[in-house]
Amino acid sequence: MINHRFAMLIKVQQQREEKLQAQFINAQQFYQQAEQKYQGLADYRTEYIQQSQQQGSSGLQSRQYNQFVNFIGKLDQALMQQAKAVQQARQVAEQRKQAWLAMQKKRKALEYLVEREQTAALHAQMKQEQKNADEYAGQIFMRRLAAEKAEEL
Template sequence: MATRSNNVLGMLQDIASKEVDEAAVALAKAMKLANEAQAKQDMLNEYRLDYVRNLNKILEAGMGAKAYQNFQNFFGKLDQAIAGQQEVVELANQQVKIQKQLWQESQRKKLSYEVLTDRSEKRILKVEQKKDQKQMDEFAMRITRTKHH
């Protein structure tokens, strides 16, 4: 029976290890996507800043109303893209948070099975040690009886 429960615990521990590995892969993927989304957000913000600098230089030199209106329309679209990308960044960060929680849960589960396996092995070892001690005691008693007869 002890061997059977150890086999079951071993199987559960293997499954938990696979779950941890899968959760780690999912977390890494989510982190990669979040980093890519943030990099795109940073690029859009830098792009906008460059255009603001260009606009300021052009305004110093003088600009027509139509050109200024085109710049304003462009900034409106760029700001929409930045806002949309910010949502993507937030969703990606939320996914990282979720995947991290799933990974932590799978780690705890794996650790629990490791603890149970360790306890089971210690129990089995204790039983075997008692059995060995009993056999040694019986052997010593037989030797003592044989010497006295």
């Protein structure tokens, strides 16, 4: 009865653990996507600056230079926003990982408790069987002894 209750509890814990694991995996994927987006923006900014420098070597008009500076400023803002998104995604992924690991630890503790209970029950059963066997052997010995005494008389 107790093992059945623990088995049900372990099953519920496993389902929760699987759900938390899936949430962690999703958060980890979102974090990786955010990081890739950040890297893509950073690479684009670098390429844009290089291309603009190549074009600027032949001379830039002030309007073109202002457009260049404004666009770089917008890219810098986008990079800062994406960096914040990456940091938040990293924190969420870490929180989900910790929740998943905590649930895994609880499940393993329950499984250990059930295993310990089963081991104790098995030892008790073996001890009872040995006691019964010893008692049976004792009864047989006493019957034989009584039979021998009866034959002597």
